Amino acid sequence: MRALWKTLFGDRYTVAVVLLTLVLNYALLRSPWAYVAAYTFPAILMAGIVWMAWRQGE
């Protein structure tokens, strides 16, 4: 079951990074600056990905 969960969603860090990126950008999309999400979404997600890569070696 754990292997299936990991295959579908990854570990808790992946889930946290993706959900945090979604929540932050969802809020932005509901604001008058919605168009900015096209730039902030990839930037925030990439920052999270780099953090995930960095913590793999810890």
Added chain:
Amino acid sequence: MSPWQIVTATGLAAIVEWVEAFTIVLAVALTIGWPRALGASIAAILTLVAMTVAGGSLLLAGIDVLWLQAVVGIFLLFFGSRWLAKAIARASGRVPLHDEEKAFAKTQDRLRGDVSAAWLVAYKGVLLEGLEVWLIVIALGAQTHTMTLAAAAAAGALVLVALAGGIIHRPLRRVPENSMKFFVGAMITAFGSYWTLHALGLAWPGEDAAIPVLVAFYLLTGMLAVLLLRANKVRGVAA
């Protein structure tokens, strides 16, 4: 989105996963024999084919396009970000590169003598590695109505890996797995970003043309991250 983008993303992702599955099947085959190991693999592949047919029909049967985009997009983000992070960590030397010889030896060690456990390891190995391929086929294929093309790319990758494995009878070490994972991770993350935000109501600048820009962004920033993490590691060693 061009059919070539779908074939490239699905085909490369499938090669990475099938190579890992082949390593497990080879270890099992050398323990309990090829007929049983192949039987387990075929059973797993048939399960995946049944899932593809069922999943494809369900997804194409009257689900709202925006919901489909959102669900598929989020799944691709889970997948792509994990692959990209892993590829960056390996390319920067923070974790060792995936070694098929090592994985092969580890699987063989686990199996000694237990026939039913070995059969199950081959079945589970092919099923779990194939599940990732299945998700990508369903996600990319259903969204772009190119399910047959995506499934054919995954099947083609399977034939390629099986042929190469059948010829050399050893774990496939020469496949540049990490570079492929890096590229596919960037592609899948780009597709996921595009569809998720589109489903949430964003009008992407340039519409579909935003996808190659996103792929380039994830690739270039990923390479930059490799350099930074490598430099950080060297400084850490020197300190």
